[in-house]
Amino acid sequence: MQAVIYGKQVITHLLNSHHEKLQEIYLSKEIDKKLFFALKKACPNIIKVDNKKAQSLAKGGNHQGVLAKVELPLAASLKEIKKAQKLLVLCGITDVGNIGGIFRSAYCLGMDGVILDFAREFAYDGIVRSSLGLMYDLPFSVMPNTLDLINELKTSGFLCLGTSMQGSSQAENLSLKKCALFLGSEHEGLSKKILAKMDAILSVKMRRDFDSLNVSVAAGILMDKIN
Numbered sequence: 001m002q003a004v005i006y007g008k009q010v011i012t013h014l015l016n017s018h019h020e021k022l023q024e025i026y027l028s029k030e031i032d033k034k035l036f037f038a039l040k041k042a043c044p045n046i047i048k049v050d051n052k053k054a055q056s057l058a059k060g061g062n063h064q065g066v067l068a069k070v071e072l073p074l075a076a077s078l079k080e081i082k083k084a085q086k087l088l089v090l091c092g093i094t095d096v097g098n099i100g101g102i103f104r105s106a107y108c109l110g111m112d113g114v115i116l117d118f119a120r121e122f123a124y125d126g127i128v129r130s131s132l133g134l135m136y137d138l139p140f141s142v143m144p145n146t147l148d149l150i151n152e153l154k155t156s157g158f159l160c161l162g163t164s165m166q167g168s169s170q171a172e173n174l175s176l177k178k179c180a181l182f183l184g185s186e187h188e189g190l191s192k193k194i195l196a197k198m199d200a201i202l203s204v205k206m207r208r209d210f211d212s213l214n215v216s217v218a219a220g221i222l223m224d225k226i227n
Contacts (some may be wrong), residue, residue, distance in 0.1 A: 001071070001072045001124075001164065002069055002070065003069070003070065003072055003107055003123065003124070003125035003127055003128075004026075004057045004058070004067055004068065004069050004070075004125065004217070005067070005068055005070055005125055005129050006054075006057070006058045006061055006062075006063035006064070006066065006067040006068070006129070007061075007062065007063060007064055007066065007129060008031075008035070008064050008066050009132050009133075010132050010133045011039075011060075011066050011067075011068050011133075012035065012072065013070070013132055013133035013134070014115060014133050014136070015035075015038055015039060015042055016170050017136070017137070018133070018136045019042035019043070019135070019184050020049055020071075020137065021045070021071045022039075022042055022043040022068050022069075022070055023045070023068070023069040023070060023071060024043065024046075024047060024068065025040075025043050025045065025046045025047065025066070025067070025068050026046075026047050026048075026054060026066075026067040026068065026069075027046060027047070027049070027051075027064035027065060027066060027067075028046050028048075028049050028050060028054035028165065029051070030065075030093070031065060031066060032208050035054075035066075041137070042106075043068075044169075049067075050076035050087050060155045061129075061206050062064070062166060063181055065224045066168075068080065070128070070157055072124045072125065072128065073124060073128065073135050073136045074112070074142070075140055075141050075142050076139045076140065076198065077175055078115075078141050078143055078149075078152065080139070081115065081139055081140070081141040081142070082109060082152070082156045083159075084112030084113045084139070084154070085112055085177065085178050085179075085225065086110065086111050086112045086113075086176075086178075086179060086180075086181075087111065087112060087113050087114070087115060087158065087179070087180040087181070088102070088106050088113070088114045088115070088165050088180070088181050088183065088219070089114075089115045089117070089146070089149065089180055089181065089182045089183065090102065090114065090116050090117060090148075090183055091117050091146050091182055091183065091184050091185070091190055091194060092117065092184055092185040093183065093184070093185050093190075093215060094185075096126030096127050096129075096130050097126075097130045097215045097216075098130075098186075098214070098215050099127050099130065100126070100127050100129065100130020100131035101117075101130060101131075101166070101216035101219075102183075102215070102216050102219045102220075103127065103130075103134050103135050103138055103140075104115070104131050104134050104217065105131060105219055105220040106138055106139065106193050106219075106223060106225060107131075107134045107137055109159065109220065109223040109224055109227050110227045111138070111223060111227070112139070112191075113138065113140060113141065114137040114138060114139075114140040114141075115140065115142070115149065115180075116140060116141070116142050117140050117142075117143060117144055117146050117149075118144065119143050122142075127152045144179045146182075146194055146195060147158045147194065147197065150182075150183055150194070150197045150198075153180050154157070154199075157208070158179055158180045159174065159175060159176065159178065159179040159180070159184065159199050159200070160179070160180050160197065160199050161174075161179055161180065161181045161182065161198060161199065161200050161201070161202055161226065162182050162190050162194065162195045162198030162200070162202070163181070163182060163183055163184065163190065163201070163202050163203065163218070163222060164189060164190065164195060164201050164202075165189075165203055165204075166201070167172060168201065170224050171225040174200055176226050181202075181224060181226060182194065182198065183215060184215075185215065186191045186215045188212065191218055192223050197205040201227060202222055202225065202226075204221050204222065
């Protein structure tokens with residue numbers, strides 16, 4: 001599956017680490033010569049477009065004059081991703097900015113893979129962009145039925161960790177060699193059914209009386225706790 005992504009940072013990452021995914025380059029203004037020749041070497045098919053066309057391709061986003069048609073990353077099978085030791089499971093999180101930020105944190109903090117609970121086909125281009133291309137570097141899988149997933153992971157020896165403001169488990173008291181951390185959306189959190197099947201519930205200790213951490217920020221704190 002192909003899509004258009006945009007922005008110098010994400011395209012530079014693909015150029016350096018996944019140049020084979022670049023299919024076409026679109027330029028709407030002059031760019032640094034070093035970057036131009038590197039792009040031309042990796043993907044000879046460079047097309048100059050006017051700003052109106054670039055805005056259309058970027059759907060109004062800040063393209064910085066550099067866009068690319070790319071092969072999107074492919075989801076791994078659940079069988080493959082279960083070979084990992086540390087997994088992150090996103091439940092009901094649909095904002096691509098948050099998902100991309102979580103991918104970046106997961107990659108940097110040493111997680112081995114991400115499982116998404118998308119119940120329908122989801123366009124990954126927004127996540128590729130907001131993850132600055134790191135969606136290509138961290139294996140991911142899609143499993144719509146979270147309750148079935150929990151059973152699968154437990155059967156494979158994973159400790160399943162839920163997250164909630166009321167969580168009382170201490171990460172340092174748990175055996176975390178092989179575990180899966182489940183995160184819910186900012187507004188809904190994890191459902192009662194999911195929480196009931198968890199082996200332990202973690203939370204972020206708040207210093208002040210305010211319980212509205214961005215889910216991407218909370219994810220980073222919790223991933224750091226289990227690594």
